[in-house]
Amino acid sequence: MAKRITTQEKIxxxxxxxxxxxxxxxxxxxxxxxxxxxxxxxxxxHFGSKKALIQAVMARYLEIFMPALRTQLEGLxxxxxxxxxxxxxxxxxxxxxxxQVRKHGPTLFLSLLGFAYAEIQxxxxxxxxxHFGDVMALLLDTLHQANPKxxxxxxxxxxxxxxxxxxxxxxxxxxxxxIAAADFGEAVAADQVIDxxxxxxxxxxxxTTAE
Amino acid sequence: MAKRITTQEKIxxxxxxxxxxxxxxxxxxxxxxxxxxxxxxxxxxHFGSKKALIQAVMARYLEIFMPALRTQLEGLxxxxxxxxxxxxxxxxxxxxxxxQVRKHGPTLFLSLLGFAYAEIQxxxxxxxxxHFGDVMALLLDTLHQANPKxxxxxxxxxxxxxxxxxxxxxxxxxxxxxIAAADFGEAVAADQVIDxxxxxxxxxxxxTTAE
DNA sequence: TATAAATTAAAACGCATGTTTAAAATGGAT
DNA sequence: ATCCATTTTAAACATGCGTTTTAATTTATA
Numbered sequence: 001m002a003k004r005i006t007t008q009e010k011i012x013x014x015x016x017x018x019x020x021x022x023x024x025x026x027x028x029x030x031x032x033x034x035x036x037x038x039x040x041x042x043x044x045x046h047f048g049s050k051k052a053l054i055q056a057v058m059a060r061y062l063e064i065f066m067p068a069l070r071t072q073l074e075g076l077x078x079x080x081x082x083x084x085x086x087x088x089x090x091x092x093x094x095x096x097x098x099x100q101v102r103k104h105g106p107t108l109f110l111s112l113l114g115f116a117y118a119e120i121q122x123x124x125x126x127x128x129x130x131h132f133g134d135v136m137a138l139l140l141d142t143l144h145q146a147n148p149k150x151x152x153x154x155x156x157x158x159x160x161x162x163x164x165x166x167x168x169x170x171x172x173x174x175x176x177x178x179i180a181a182a183d184f185g186e187a188v189a190a191d192q193v194i195d196x197x198x199x200x201x202x203x204x205x206x207x208t209t210a211e
Numbered sequence: 212m213a214k215r216i217t218t219q220e221k222i223x224x225x226x227x228x229x230x231x232x233x234x235x236x237x238x239x240x241x242x243x244x245x246x247x248x249x250x251x252x253x254x255x256x257h258f259g260s261k262k263a264l265i266q267a268v269m270a271r272y273l274e275i276f277m278p279a280l281r282t283q284l285e286g287l288x289x290x291x292x293x294x295x296x297x298x299x300x301x302x303x304x305x306x307x308x309x310x311q312v313r314k315h316g317p318t319l320f321l322s323l324l325g326f327a328y329a330e331i332q333x334x335x336x337x338x339x340x341x342h343f344g345d346v347m348a349l350l351l352d353t354l355h356q357a358n359p360k361x362x363x364x365x366x367x368x369x370x371x372x373x374x375x376x377x378x379x380x381x382x383x384x385x386x387x388x389x390i391a392a393a394d395f396g397e398a399v400a401a402d403q404v405i406d407x408x409x410x411x412x413x414x415x416x417x418x419t420t421a422e
Numbered sequence: 423t424a425t426a427a428a429t430t431a432a433a434a435c436g437c438a439t440g441t442t443t444a445a446a447a448t449g450g451a452t
Numbered sequence: 453a454t455c456c457a458t459t460t461t462a463a464a465c466a467t468g469c470g471t472t473t474t475a476a477t478t479t480a481t482a
Contacts, residue, residue, distance in 0.1 A: 169372060444461100450455105
């Protein structure tokens, strides 16, 4: 017997798919509840507001991703020395674990993260920093260990460039993969974008600073 | 005597400032017309629709930027050999020329470009490709000359990572510069972000591909 | 089975948006 | 100075949104 899917889960599942596809603002509660085949009012009943729903969608992923990333980074830190590339490679496992949540969890998560930053969801930034600020600090510290030449302020900026490239790659992902397939006859799976991305990011972070 | 400012220009000026600050979707025509001190209906009268206004705002910059970039790239192509870094450095002049349009033209333009991609303004993408597709092709070609090792499809993806990092840096620019100033006591002018960005981008594009 | 609590359902509310309409004002050409 | 096209204005329109309300229904408890 299939396990019972609650209304809340139906909403979360429909919401995250639409959010990842269209962004938060552009997705209406009516779209979500239609897709989930539940009543419009149930979103406010179960979650309180649209904003709270967005947070719930993100939390489901962050609660898996962040502890996993922390474990990975701590494991790397135990080693004597490592490269920037090593640090970014440590993102692979935490991302893969998101498949527990949903089949396309990794892609969904990164897309959501993308929209969270692209649209200015200040409350999400606050939520992340409040609950997982320590992991973010650990990431910054680990990257600095990998590349001690870079000053903290340089690392700060580059880490945000990294975030930008990542986010953009996901948000524009579907469109870009389509163009790539048409122009190069080379279909690229969503998950493989990350394989193209990681070398780029490591190269960027390791670049020599401006003279 | 100050030169007369037409209603259309008043609208364009108010619109671009608000767009760059808040994005396209989040900026209402009522905000724009209030700021510009013109009647609400004048937007639709002069431009036809909000979508057309967005296009007009972008066109004002693209029509200066794109030909300038083309000139720069052609100048570089005449040289025997050049690096990826050289290519990105050629963006500086075209960006600076945007100051003709407005004092903070370069920053405004990049922010607008950012929102154009972050929000899914498909019509802007189409417009750019339609009117300046040749320049984009030239850019891709020039980058390939600078780094022949990279396959076209690799270059395609990396160029879009570049765009993502750039766009994100501008959209989140104000917030990031604030944090940077607070955490590192180091104020960074908006124009200087591009100086931090260029080495990062060149490093990313030149990175060795995944094994 | 009777009762209370939790959930679902349908409808309406209040608000903000882009757009349209139709009248008033403006400005240049004859 | 008059006429006509252009522009500005104020008002309303249609639509979609998140949210709230109130009643019906289901579910669990005693």
